[in-house]
Amino acid sequence: MMHSHKRGRSPGSSLGSSTVAVHAGEARQKPGDAITDPIFCASTYTFTDTQTVIDYIEQDQPRQEYGRYGNPGERVVEQKLAALEGGEQALLYSSGMAAIVGLLMSKLSAGDEVVFFDECYHRSREFCSKHLARFGVVTHQVRTGDFAAMESAINARTKMLVSESPTNPHLSVIDLECFGALGKKHGVDTLIDATLATPYNIKPLEYGVDFVLHSATKYLGGHNDLLAGVIIGTNENMESVRNLRGVMGAINSPHNMYLLSRGLKTFELRMDRHNANGQAVAEFLEGHSRVEKVYYPGLPSHPQHAIAKQTMKGFGGLVTFLIKDADWRATADVVDAAKLARIAPSLGGVESLIEQPLVMSYYQCTAEERQRFGIPDNMIRMACGIENAADLIDDLQQALEAGQ
């Protein structure tokens, strides 16, 4: 098994990962000799004469043409993310969902099939099961982590296996080695949405996974102030994905690209704190008398703790838990009593956020659907930020007491 995480060193690079985060993708001498890259707002790029246009097209020269095909600031971030992930090429989108859609639309055609593990971000599921179906793509959902079920769902038309790891909001951890191997065995592409782990905690490409995807809105951007998505894979695998992005147009803005690049410079520091805060909060909650159950891969009680411990450097800032003997309203009272964590969807930013999946992402679902998706009424999802851990715990403590 390739479970060696040499702390702070990225594969294929002799530089520490914080050095990579600060410098990768950036020219040492930048335009205007500036220490930071300029923000290119231009929607289009000029050619000196007709011959340069022809040369550009015929020789496939690396230069800018039009904003929908890329931007100099975006290239910097793409190279940074590829380096952090240990992959060849990264491709950015206007949001995580746009990245998922962009990848699936470029790899699937009518008649193709997709198999995915059932615990996932609800919009990813919605896109696969509702929208891909409209284009004649068949989607199979199997129990998260059940590789036998996944394998038996594979047939000659299967083109892609999809999973998150850890999953949202249950934080189940997938054995990536099995996942990658299954794809290889059947000649099927594999995709891991590693938004909740980030390349700081796990690098799925090392396990033979073909594509890694992140909602960069979360930890990568890290400040709850931008939306972005990214896919990383080999140059060969990414070519058609990049081409389709240029056609579909879900490109991010130059301003966001700058903020994302800036956020990545403190990525390692922030992740260290998210991991430490997530662990501390999970341990606190597990010891609290009002808590029925905590879902967190860093706890020995977690069903995949052994594999998580082997493969992950840390377990992230997301902690999901159930309030003992509480109906939806008593659970909501705990959420409402939080003073530091704010009630909002999303995760991965410096500010802690808290939400009750029932009333946030799953409000429109029927009780039967929620049961199928494993969303009980007494579930709370806490996205730990990078505040002081004692302040977060004090806040939860008083919220659990107040909401009683």
Added chain:
Amino acid sequence: MTNWKFRTRAIHIGNERDAQTGAVVPPIHVASTFVQPGAGEWGEFDYSRSGNPTRKNLEQTLASLEGGVGGLAFSSGMAAIHCVTMLFESGDHIVAGSDIYGGAYRLFHKIATRAGVAVSLAPSHDVGQLASAIQPNTKLLWLETPGNPLMSITDLAACAELAKRRGILLGVDNTFATPVLTRPLELGVDIVMHSATKYLAGHSDSLGGALIVRDQELLDRLYFIQNATGAVMSAWDAFLTSRGLKTLELRVREQCRTAERLAKFLAADHRVSRVLYPGLASHAGHAIAQRQMQGGFGAMLSFEVKGDYAKAKRVAESTRLFQLAVSLGAVESLIEQPASMSHASYDAQDRAAHGIVDGLIRLSVGLEAAEDLEQDLDQALSD
């Protein structure tokens, strides 16, 4: 809320949820002017030079982190210092520590003097000599600690007592220490100043300055000058600075750890004749720094290379990670030669008198991996 720890306050104070939309990050208010409820009736904001919601948010965060009653954000660090000097008038006198930023030296000696305000320098680390420099017309004692570029340490509590006894204001440029390590207002200092360009914003992408005070009346006087003269921070820079503050403690503590390691590495190296870092036991200000700086000794350090001017210049020019540039406090590590760069605006004899020798090299330690930076210095020295 007020008993939240530093890091929690850096994220939340001044960044309360937007009441109108619920936005987790307050909007960036780019408006230059604000619609008023009626003629002669004023809303909270009227015109962005006088006040801007995004700038105000940042000022609240800064006041919380430094422990002041309020703060003012400026377009640069120099604009902030200039605002302080405009408290004074012809015939007044300022005593400044000798180990200060070259631009502050220039402002005091070439601009304040035009308004008839006189300036004397005295050794930054020596409270006795600072006291002797105070005259009957002295209105301000101005210090930087750690000093720039010699990392001299001034005993702020002792100076606060001195200033109080002599009835003068004490201002401290806290750019190098940051409120993570030192909070001068808690030690009795009257005015804290920052080049927010440095650690506060932290990413080499914004110019800014700040003043934070613990007395409302002084704040009102400074605000009057700022509004009347107009060197305010832009909303966009206020946003970037607020965003930077959210990781300030993480960045500064990590950068301090790396700087300490590099200082030890250089101190043990035979190619280096002298290392100036307050975290080294050999540093003259070490004992005071241990008291005054909490949990780290800063991420700035200077050293002298054995050999001539040309050798020092070669070292500064041959690093691969450290980049040759003035400024400091950001995620990228920088290297520079004070005599020819940051302190070129000192008169040559003042430079010589205060020990800013040609062979001196100043490092601003960034967020790169410590071992990468150490290797980089090692190869640059072998050149």
